[in-house]
Amino acid sequence: MTVIAVDFDGTIVTENYPGIGEPIEDAINCINILYDQGYCIIINSCRARERQDEMKQWLHDHGVKYCHVNENCRERVVNYRTDCRKISADCYIDDKSIYGIPSWPSMITMIVNKFGYCQVRDCQLKQVTVPEVHCD
Numbered sequence: 670m671t672v673i674a675v676d677f678d679g680t681i682v683t684e685n686y687p688g689i690g691e692p693i694e695d696a697i698n699c700i701n702i703l704y705d706q707g708y709c710i711i712i713n714s715c716r717a718r719e720r721q722d723e724m725k726q727w728l729h730d731h732g733v734k735y736c737h738v739n740e741n742c743r744e745r746v747v748n749y750r751t752d753c754r755k756i757s758a759d760c761y762i763d764d765k766s767i768y769g770i771p772s773w774p775s776m777i778t779m780i781v782n783k784f785g786y787c788q789v790r791d792c793q794l795k796q797v798t799v800p801e802v803h804c805d
Contacts, residue, residue: 670709670791671784672742672758675700677714677724679764681733687720689727695773697733702777704734707788712738713756713763736790744791759784 675681681700683690704710712735716724725738736742739756746752760780764770771779 672709674713674758676763699773707790710735
């Protein structure tokens with residue numbers, strides 16, 4: 670399963686923190702295409718508490734499909750036996766990248782060329798028991 674972490678402000682919506690900006694062209698459609706292809710989508714944002722709740726409501730209201738918000742895929746937590754602070758992903762989409770963001774449709778092409786079509790998203794197929802993990 671391929672995990673894609675997608676930033677929110679400046680990547681899915683225009684910058685307007687603490688408010689929520691306007692949707693960036695093709696972002697929602699392309700995220701939903703990747704989700705429908707079986708990719709695990711994690712919305713990865715610095716928003717916390719009520720700002721995170723507002724973001725989740727916005728995502729719901731705009732029909733954005735995703736698996737998790739600001740948390741690791743449970744399958745990876747079990748497989749690696751830890752739940753680190755950094756989101757574990759195979760691909761990060763973030764406007765803060767040194768390369769910036771190409772168009773969303775071109776990102777789909779790059780992702781599919783690298784990881785393939787028709788992923789099997791197992792993070793939501795079964796209930797996973799996450800063991801208690803302690804950092805020493």
